[in-house]
Amino acid sequence: MFAEERQLLIAALVTERGRVTVSDLATRFNITSETVRRDLDALEKARQLRRVHGGAVAVDRMSLSEPSLQERQTQQLDEKSRIAKAALAMIPTSRTGSIILDAGTTTEHLADLLAQWSPPAPGDQLLVITNALPIAWKLSNNPAIHLHVLGGRVRGLTSAIVGSGTIEQLGALRPDIAFIGANGVNATFGLSTPDSVEAAVKAAIVRSARRVVALADSSKLDEETLVCFAELADIDTLITDAPPSAELAAALAAADVEVVIA
Incomplete structure (x- = not known):
């Protein structure tokens, strides 16, 4: 040859x-x-x-490769839908609950489901905090949800709100659950994303929440992009659509991360 x-x-x-x-x-x-x-x-x-x-x-x-929001909205649709449904089951059902939805297409699928959310019992409240313009728009039409949109600069590629002001606001919050996306979930590198500015906001979201749930379809598993924003031990649950590789599964178990296959 x-x-x-x-x-x-x-x-x-x-x-x-x-x-x-x-x-x-x-x-x-x-x-x-x-x-x-x-x-x-x-x-x-x-x-x-x-x-x-x-x-x-x-x-x-490549570590800096990052498709646009529009490109990602057409990828792994069925997988993201299943992950979002599994995440919806984790929404607090207490009298008052609060969550953060990170910017991303999988969290946006969760927002689609929350757009139809109604209180499980009369008087129940749900506060949704987000740094994503598409998510804020989807939830703004549901009067049952108390919506808090973080302020800052809008990053055009992902429609995420970022910057030092965004991070400062997150430092004053302590929501029940953060639902966070990632471009890579790796046994040694942890959770990563290509952009350092967006990574800083994701890290602040992880630090702010009482519980952190990562939403990542299987194409993100065993991948690593430029900037690590969280170690595996920083998250409580990973929701994905297929079993992780042996190496990643072992690392998740060692970090005491619950793995949910949607």
């Missing part, structure tokens, strides 16, 4: 799987590790993949 043919196959594998290792490619194509590394170098120069320790990843899995 010519090198060009092999490199086309490697590029296709990376696109399909998201990640490949040098050892796997060497076995698959019956070539040396040095040859694999030369192929990966050539493909990286051609912008077909990104070299990482031990192999390569797809370009869209």
Whole structure:
């Protein structure tokens, strides 16, 4: 097989799987590790993949890669819907309850369900705090919900409200539950997101809540993006749509994180 043919196959594998290792490619194509590394170098120069320790990843899995809100709203819809339904079951049913909904498409699915929320018993109250404009808009039409929108600068790519003022407001709050999204959930790196400004707000949300529930579909598991905003031990529950890998499952268990498969 010519090198060009092999490199086309490697590029296709990376696109399909998201990640490949040098050892796997060497076995698959019956070539040396040095040859694999030369192929990966050539493909990286051609912008077909990104070299990482031990192999390569797809370009869209680079640490700074971040699709727009509109792009993410069309991805993993069924999985996000199931996760949102499982999260809805955790909404406090006490006389007065308070939650934070972080910016994100999975939390937005939860907001779609909360838009139809009604008090379980007469007089019950639910305060929803959010830093997401789409979520605020969805909940603003439900008179049964007390809505608190955090102030700050709007980040255009995600419609999240961010900045030092947002973080300061969160420091004065102590809600019952925070429902938070992440671009990556990794055994060693924890929860991460590509943008440092948004990561700072997510970290403040995690610090503020009495209980933290991470909502992440299985495409985010075992991934890591640029900025870690929470360790696994900082969250109480992970709701996802498929069982985590053995490595991540062990790390979650060690951190005493409840895993809910929706």
